[in-house]
Amino acid sequence: MKLKIYRLPILAVALLATIFSCSEDYLEVDPSGQFLSGNYYANETEAFAGLVAEYDFMRKNSGGFENMVTMMNAGSDDHYAGGGNSTDGAGIQSFSNYTLNAIEMPSSFWSDYYKGIFRANMMILKLPDVPMDETLKARYMAESKALRAYYHFNLVRLFKNIPLFTAPVDPAETYNVVQSTPEEVYAQIEIDLLDAIAGLPTTLNSDELGRFTKGAAQAVLGKVYLEQGKKAEAAAQFAAVNGTPGATSPYGYKLLANFNDLWQIDNKFNTESILEVTHTNLSLAGWGNAYNDDAEGNMICTMVGPRGFVDLDVNDNVPAYSSGWSFNPIIPELYDLLKNDPRFEATVLDLKALSEQGKIQYSPGYQDTGYFLNKFAPTVAEEHTGAGDMWLNHRQNSYVIRLADTYLLEAEALNGTGTRAQALLDAVRARVGLPSIPVSMDNILAERRLELAGEGHRWFDLRRNGKLQAKLASRGFVSGKHEIFPIPYKELENTKLVQNPNY
Template identity: 60%
Template sequence: MKIKNIRYSFIAAGLLLLGSSCGEDFLTVEPKGLPLVDNYYKDESEAFSALVAVYDIMGKQSKGFENMITMLNAGSDDFYAGGGGPGDGAGIHAFDNYKLDKINMPRSYWGDFFQGIARANILLAKLPGVDMSDAKKTRFAAEAKALRGYFYFELVRTFKNLPLILTPISPAEGYNVTQVSPEEIYAQIEKDLMEAKAVLPNKVDVPTEGGRLSKGAVQALLGKVYLYEGKNSLAAAEFADVNGTPGGTSMYGYKLLTKFSDLWVISNKFNSEAIIEIMHTDKSNADWGFWGGGADEGNSVNIMVGPRGYGRSDLTLPDYISGWSFNPVTQSLYDALKGDPRFNSTIFDLRALKASGAADYAPGDQDTGYFLKKFMPLNSDTSTGGGATALNYKQDTYAIRLADTYLMEAEALGGTGARAQALLDAVRARVGLASVPVSLDAIANERRLELAGEGHRWFDLVRTGKAATVLAGDGFVAGKNEVWPIPQKDLENTKLVQNPNY
């Protein structure tokens, strides 16, 4: 989603960011400049432009240097921070070795999602007075609520202790907000998602509305929220609608792709397995001057995870771009995936190719020779448009996909029973693997292999209570590192309290 950028102050916004388009498949809106909020929202076009601005924050998953995927991968046992050296990204390296503190914690992980919440709150406050049909008002409001729920979910599972802001506030008021309990945050997320679920269309028309939330997408997110809260029966009920018959096509049209490798074909956007898809384009002319600032719409994970100085003497090898060598794969994940049919779509074993003389690269920090292949584009995928080519890759990413919801439902069912077995079997059968007895451990292992590198592993370890054991060698401290520290700059002169032990 392409949007001109204004940085919001903490969680308050005096100006609404208004923009141009929402990727290649979303409806196009011409730029409207930067009018004051009080002078805007005159008609449907302006309200839609504001809705696009709310959606734009979802790009935090994979755009900009401080994206969720590479950061979360670095904190897991499956990847290192990597990059050019220990100083190449202080925040990502601090998370990798559990040295995050209030000073080196990148502010954008707190501020960007509160920026999205502020935009949603302004839109919800202004919609009643907009000259447009009631039906569209209802849909826009439902989308804004669902997005607010999405942003709060990202915040509560990383920072935990948050202020709950549901109406537009002034910058001055922002200094006086206080935190509420995580339970209150989760209750509001549930409320927002339930209200959105009640009115959103079952599906969206991809050619004109690809990327907008549907009822199925919101149900998948609600099921995930319930699972994180330990409300397993409610989670299973939501996932059952989303998933349908394991291996079949659900009521929303979701179906596992026949080939796992097709998930990573860059042109395969909005496929049947995608439930919430983060959109990117090679046409935003992203450049260094505003990279990560909101106006760039390229996938930054693409350039970040590729090997530095990649070259091939064996021309039958893929012609990958040279990247920045972030998120090198650990030996632990390599060993876990070796022999699994998903290995060749997940890991590029450049170590072996270098040893044989078939290819070469320049080792970066924490180098293992193993790279995250899911997000490695070819040179032929490089943008020919304006801006910096490194910042304009168009591969979409998945916030939630069907194999993920299959495994979450199996977990919500307690890892037992015929349906849980069928859900696990369907994920494995897709890649030609035989059935294994269903259990919570089997499901957790399958999630690690199926979803490797997509930013889920750290959350899975934390929410299941395994992080302190699995990540002990990396410096993880129980009772502290389950959440991130609130950046110091966002605490100063406010009534917010820092998270425990930071």
Template identity: 60%
Template sequence: MKINRNKYLLIATAVVFTMVSCSEDFLNVDKSGSVSVDDYYKTPADAYAALVSAYDPIRKNSGGFENYITMLNAGSDDHYAGGGSATDGAGIQGFSKYTLDANIMPGSFWSVPYQGVFNANILLVKLPGIPMDEATKSRYTAELKGLRAYYYFDLVRMFGNVPLILTPLTTSEVYTVVQATPSEVYTRIEKDLTEAIPNLPNTITAAESGRLSKGAATALLGKVLLYEKKYAEAATQLALVNGPTPGTTSPYGYKLLTKFSDLWVVSNKFNSESILEISHTSEGNSDWGFWGSGRDEGNSVNVMVGPRGYSRTTGSPAPDLPSGWSFNPITVDLYNLIKMDPRFNSTVLDMKALQAANEADYIAGYQDTGYFLNKFTPTQADVTTGTGAQPLNYKQNTYVIRLADTYLMEAEALGGTGARAQALLDAVRARVALPSVPVSQVAIMNERRLELAGEGHRWYDLVRTGKAASVLASRGFVAGKNEIFPIPFGELKNTKLVQNPNY
């Protein structure tokens, strides 16, 4: 969400902390330096600040050490965990090797999306009483329902049986909630998105970049329906996003970029291919003292996936890069698949080749293959000069959903057959000058793997299509267990929550 966060962030965070910790009536005790919730939600500015707080947890996609992209990549067949050692991040290492349990499962994967749910729930309750114009109130309500659906979609995919909380809870109620079934959660996600879409704007102004639009919510609904295997309904929603003629501008203004490489130009934010995008900035001055707490606004994937100890030979044509932490090294399997593909250079930083040519060097990290994720590897030009910790303040945005993704999802929902599915697949391939191949589910999934490599989609694709157990068997994946994460141990204590099967 491209907004003036700094103006509102501290007050919103303070209020949200009080809201989540207290009953529906909240605290009536006046605390020095804090904002009484009874005195809050009085003005449109209060509502806007609270809306900002509902958007903030969405940055977990690529913010903080425990971000979705590097975690989900690590569990797929395209990447290893990597990093500095076998103990560098117990959660990511455990997920990559399928030894993850409740004790090392990062708690933030549960708490952060629920923070988003709680923030949305509270403002939904308070919004009717705030004096503001009805059109703005209607839009805020739609955004909050869309965000709540987004957070629950993450939760149900990661954990399966999760509590379905739709109103603010008292402190005692937090310990007595029970889990809903995935079907109940999906039903609510559909309801929230269906109610939100009519009241969201068709387009978003530059000043509002990052907020939900009608197209973004429709794309999310199409994706949700695809995961539910409601293929005809998914295809209908995704067709609205993609438009009648694949490769041309859709009714919502989406269009594939002419050059695949332009997707990864740091300054090319909110481009025509972007449907749902996570904002990052180098102006938040993120520092080690609160990294990953939700207050930091930098892209953490950037520093995590770069080669460790990088240096280049004087006069070398090698890229000018800062050092990274060597997470998510690319597997030889993916390298062999993509090495002759036009998307190779944008996707893979081939340090093995640069080292062999004496153009650059690096320090091999854990599970090193010599191949790094170039989509998110920053250059020296991206290094911030702000007052925060430099590695934590990269400004590259990340895509949650982009048009090539929705093209391929619609083609899949159509059963991988027919002229429409063929045209959708062809459009993705034509953008990178690849010839048409006969459309099929196999061809579509192969294209997803190459087009979306390293963006955090591959593991979910394997799980939802039932292929994870065979593809990831050598990693230790166990069918009936590893399709979802264990619920973090801290969430189980003194509650009625039941751990997921076989953990």
């Protein structure tokens, strides 16, 4: 099936009302049957169900085997692909060693985001005629535009040459779709986000956590501007989000005092969280439906966990880690950079040292270094024993954007100069007890590497700053080709879409 997302208007609208709860307590809607496209969104309840369905594809960040974080980590200079062997996940392996082609390119990085765009477009089309409170309607419209922009943004920065959709496409026209220019896509993203910002709330009630706010949309817009080199515009958006460095921002954001608290699983939606993906251990996901929309667990946890972990420490000084699949092993260079940094313990699980001390055993995976990503390392205490499979139902949320990220992005947008850029860099370092260093583009990029290690940002940071070739040539990176992904082959077949250059 080619461009399968665009054939959804016939089949998927009937399924749209089969809504999947997005967390334990957030954005929960009970399924209420199925509706045909002609009468769907007949009332406020159905509109809310449709809105929840739009948010499903935010989980692409950390849900499913083909998630953004572990994929982008694998292609960076901080991690290898890892896993069981050199063929364990053809897409992630070939991205890591820069042999990725259109056949091996995981199609979900294309199709999942277009599914989200389809759902947003359906809402935007239908919402004006729904009999409901006009203020609430305006908010749903703003959220739908923010989500459509976010999904388009991920597509254009991954693939560059993509179709732009601002309305549902007739199934008969599916094969006639052509790509827009990146400039056209970015222009629409900016329009959507500016419209959304005007209609989004600044804060959320406790039962709304996980939804877009004004600050989240401005942070995404800042990233959109920065990706295009519009640094002045990016800095302005980030400044509105960040406020005074180190203080509580106008939107209520504030760096956590303790870096380790960012990775406490129950510390969800904390003051540093700007945009966060919700996960739950209560879904029924098993191997039969592991990658469907109702699989709501955080798969990073399973993917980065060590294989065959055994605790041999009779004094119980070693946390009881759960076994995983050993993806994204940390390379020695990053280990060496972090080993004297206050963020080391929260970031790196050093099983090499524990194994040499006789405190643990594990089964080395492919490209094993002995260094694992501790930010998402699964523990026995968090194992799920319900109806779903434990490996598919980790409940740790993931950050799409957090405040330390936007601090450093604003400093970058300011070209790494000036008192404000210095204050932003200082605030990130002071939070972990590090002294001030002179602000510069190199020092900002180095700080992002340590602060955000393993969170999926490093590869984009290198590309944005023109450093992919220098850092990844030894892995096979070829300038002029590997800055973007190939479009998956099955999305091209019998269509008017054109493959990206050199693939």
